[in-house]
Amino acid sequence: MSRIVIVGGGAAGLEIASLLGRSVNSQDEVILVEGETHHYWKPRFHEIAAGTFDSDLDSLCYFSHGAKNGYMHYQAWMTDINRATKTLAVRKPNGEMDTLAYDYLIIAIGAISNDFATHGAKEHCLFLDTPEQARDSWHQISSLLRSGQSRTINIVGAGATGLELAAELAKVSEELSHNPYAARLNINLIEAADRVLPNGPAKMSEQALLRLEKYQVNVLLNTRIASVEADRMTTSDGQVLNADVQFWAAGIKAPDWLREIGGLQSNSLNQLVVEQTLVTTFDSSIFALGDCAAIPQADGSQVPPKAQAANRAAVHLAKSLVAHLKGKELKPFVYNDGGMVVAIGHNFAISTMMNDRLILKGRLVRRLYDTIFRLHQKTVSGYLAMSRLIIFKRLKCLFKPA
Numbered sequence: 001m002s003r004i005v006i007v008g009g010g011a012a013g014l015e016i017a018s019l020l021g022r023s024v025n026s027q028d029e030v031i032l033v034e035g036e037t038h039h040y041w042k043p044r045f046h047e048i049a050a051g052t053f054d055s056d057l058d059s060l061c062y063f064s065h066g067a068k069n070g071y072m073h074y075q076a077w078m079t080d081i082n083r084a085t086k087t088l089a090v091r092k093p094n095g096e097m098d099t100l101a102y103d104y105l106i107i108a109i110g111a112i113s114n115d116f117a118t119h120g121a122k123e124h125c126l127f128l129d130t131p132e133q134a135r136d137s138w139h140q141i142s143s144l145l146r147s148g149q150s151r152t153i154n155i156v157g158a159g160a161t162g163l164e165l166a167a168e169l170a171k172v173s174e175e176l177s178h179n180p181y182a183a184r185l186n187i188n189l190i191e192a193a194d195r196v197l198p199n200g201p202a203k204m205s206e207q208a209l210l211r212l213e214k215y216q217v218n219v220l221l222n223t224r225i226a227s228v229e230a231d232r233m234t235t236s237d238g239q240v241l242n243a244d245v246q247f248w249a250a251g252i253k254a255p256d257w258l259r260e261i262g263g264l265q266s267n268s269l270n271q272l273v274v275e276q277t278l279v280t281t282f283d284s285s286i287f288a289l290g291d292c293a294a295i296p297q298a299d300g301s302q303v304p305p306k307a308q309a310a311n312r313a314a315v316h317l318a319k320s321l322v323a324h325l326k327g328k329e330l331k332p333f334v335y336n337d338g339g340m341v342v343a344i345g346h347n348f349a350i351s352t353m354m355n356d357r358l359i360l361k362g363r364l365v366r367r368l369y370d371t372i373f374r375l376h377q378k379t380v381s382g383y384l385a386m387s388r389l390i391i392f393k394r395l396k397c398l399f400k401p402a
Helices: 011-023 042-049 062-069 131-145 158-173 202-214 308-324 363-382 383-399
Strands: 003-007 031-034 036-042 059-061 072-074 078-084 087-091 097-101 105-108 150-156 183-190 218-220 225-230 232-235 240-242 244-247 283-287 340-343 350-352 358-362
Touching: 003 011, 011 031, 011 062, 011 308, 011 363, 036 042, 036 062, 036 131, 036 350, 042 131, 042 158, 042 363, 059 062, 062 072, 062 363, 072 105, 131 158, 131 244, 150 158, 158 183, 158 202, 202 218, 202 340, 202 358, 240 308, 340 358, 340 363, 350 363, 358 363
Parallel strands: 003 031, 003 105, 031 072, 105 283, 150 183, 150 244, 183 218
Antiparallel strands: 036 059, 078 087, 087 097, 225 232, 232 240, 340 350, 350 358
16 A cells, blocks of 8 residues: 655646546555645636636635545645655644655645845735735735726736736726726736747747737836835836736746755755656655656756646656556656647637747637646546536526626
């Protein structure tokens, strides 16, 4: 009998918990350690913050989902690892500390935004790293929208998260423009690089910028933030950007507390260093995947921090670990990039395919973005459950009040 403990209920963590729960021997235990009660797909946190997320159909309860898919949900947050005794220290929601034994430990806690030690950013900006932060952001945005007058929002970082948030908020503001009591949002999207989506192909950046301009988002390129105060940001060249609400969505890193946890090897971004088999370099019973892991490839490159990479790593490790429990060798994870899809509002998206040689855009590409989310649901709940959710979603959209 083996006990497999998975830390983190994000996309990668939930997928591997579901796959292992349905695949391992009935005598083996699969435990998911996650402090939240419900799962939300992180690429849609911007929709939670903008108030356009359907929590009824697009979230799931870990406790009931685990009962149906062969794993147990333990509501807590990991705080430390004792590799000598193969236990991890956890903190429950009531603050009580506990320990949990494991035979195999899988760490999939994702990443957080990197504020690059910018003065005041941590204290005066909203982040979209956790469901709780996304919900708190919506509470502030909701109050702002009801306050009337003209209001300003600063968003630092024009990668996928910042860009999608800016577009979503712009569309919400546009839809409320007929209401004389609703605030009109002025959105500043601030990027240190010379284009939006700096990690994507240049043609994709051009199309995204055109769409943002159509939504009247004020894009500030080649602009670095030097400091943040409660109601303003100051750029490195002294420009002051006043705002009512401020977001930070620039860069990523693993949480600071993960750095060298349990004596494991980590890099400058606090990511755990692993072999290509996803096993940590210092301990063959501990694995890491997703954005919290530095995963090498045979050509010397690193797996990029993308949702599709986390999904594929989860599927790979589930199969590899099940085989390993039967005495087989772990297999290396080989990542092939399937392109990039960025949603810009509910009816428009841009994607890259064929090694970035093909750029697609429009309403149909937005449906592709939704399909990626449905594939995530298929992995965690199965084809029939995913099909039911699609049908219910369409019926709800058809019959909901205007």
